[in-house]
Amino acid sequence: MRILLTGASGYLGVALMRYLSAIRREWDVHATFFSIPPDEGQPNAHPLDLRDAASVARVVDAVQPALILHTAALNAGDTQTMYDTNARGSGYIAQHAVKHNARLVHLSSDVIFDGRRGNYTEDDAPNPITPYAVSKADAEKNVLTSGANAVLVRTSLIYGFTPLDPRTRAILRGEMPRLYTDETRCPVWVDNLCAALVELGEMDYRGVLNVAGTQALNRYEFGVKLMHALNGDAQRLIAATSDASSLVRPRDCTLDVSRAQKLLKTKLLSVDETIALHKK
Numbered sequence: 609m610r611i612l613l614t615g616a617s618g619y620l621g622v623a624l625m626r627y628l629s630a631i632r633r634e635w636d637v638h639a640t641f642f643s644i645p646p647d648e649g650q651p652n653a654h655p656l657d658l659r660d661a662a663s664v665a666r667v668v669d670a671v672q673p674a675l676i677l678h679t680a681a682l683n684a685g686d687t688q689t690m691y692d693t694n695a696r697g698s699g700y701i702a703q704h705a706v707k708h709n710a711r712l713v714h715l716s717s718d719v720i721f722d723g724r725r726g727n728y729t730e731d732d733a734p735n736p737i738t739p740y741a742v743s744k745a746d747a748e749k750n751v752l753t754s755g756a757n758a759v760l761v762r763t764s765l766i767y768g769f770t771p772l773d774p775r776t777r778a779i780l781r782g783e784m785p786r787l788y789t790d791e792t793r794c795p796v797w798v799d800n801l802c803a804a805l806v807e808l809g810e811m812d813y814r815g816v817l818n819v820a821g822t823q824a825l826n827r828y829e830f831g832v833k834l835m836h837a838l839n840g841d842a843q844r845l846i847a848a849t850s851d852a853s854s855l856v857r858p859r860d861c862t863l864d865v866s867r868a869q870k871l872l873k874t875k876l877l878s879v880d881e882t883i884a885l886h887k888k
């Protein structure tokens with residue numbers, strides 16, 4: 609099967625490349641890059657700018673994939689660039705998935721919700737309150753209206769140990785000591801997410817699916833657990849509140865993953881279970 613993986617230089621993209629080369633060796637994986645060039649001599653690497661419809665057409669038409677794993681996105685920067693990359697870019701990807709009759713696994717986010725309630729199911733309506741969230745919510749709309757054979761995977765904070773995800777690395781280095789106690793998420797171990805994404809790529813489930821960890825934690829609790837697991841100094845972490853900051857941020861974006869638990873063979877793990885595995 610020929611696969612197109614967008615965002616192969618990102619944290620999830622790198623993990624997926626590694627996972628696919630171990631678990632699906634027979635797959636012909638083509639990978640896209642944006643600002644970070646691929647390793648020299650890496651086969652099947654394609655430059656892609658999601659903001660540019662012609663760039664998307666060039667890559668997808670050249671690869672003609674049976675499956676697109678669409679992880680590429682921009683999570684910071686100016687509002688228009690995020691919108692063009694995430695909302696419009698995902699729309700172009702979906703249109704080309706339709707053209708090539710490709711299965712599409714689209715990465716979405718828990719922050720499309722306003723975070724007032726938490727424990728969101730697949731049937732809850734997004735209500736984004738940040739520019740990034742607006743771009744990801746409209747990405748979902750564009751994918752859904754394209755008619756693509758797509759699963760829209762809503763996930764949460766992605767973390768992992770080898771290599772460390774950028775957020776955990778910053779916490780461990782003492783670059784992010786203030787962590788909010790009033791922002792709750794369902795962090796997902798990157799290896800667990802990769803397994804679920806590949807499984808979904810091979811299934812015909814269509815529509816939204818929550819795929820996240822099974823343990824709701826606030827960012828401070830999560831940071832403390834990671835520091836303990838990585839032999840860091842948890843005392844250095846400072847419990848702060850998003851409420852006291854001037855930032856507009858969704859508070860409780862926890863996801864109900866019961867549908868994914870019924871559907872997938874991949875067992876979704878809690879942070880505690882993942883840490884126990886990591887320590888083995």
Ligand SMILES: NC(=O)c1ccc[n+]([C@@H]2O[C@H](COP(=O)([O-])OP(=O)(O)OC[C@H]3O[C@@H](n4cnc5c(N)ncnc54)[C@H](OP(=O)(O)O)[C@@H]3O)[C@@H](O)[C@H]2O)c1
Nearest residue numbers: 615617618619620642643644657658680681715764765766
């Ligand atoms: N990380 C999380 O905690 C989290 C939580 C919920 C949902 N998600 C979703 O999961 C997905 C993967 O996240 P991640 O953390 O792996 O992201 P990441 O590390 O920031 O990687 C983003 C990827 O997108 C590529 N990219 C950026 N702008 C692009 C453009 N204009 N055209 C083409 N490619 C572009 C980047 O390429 P270069 O590096 O080459 O510039 C990089 O490969 C995203 O869709 C994100 O919204 C992530």
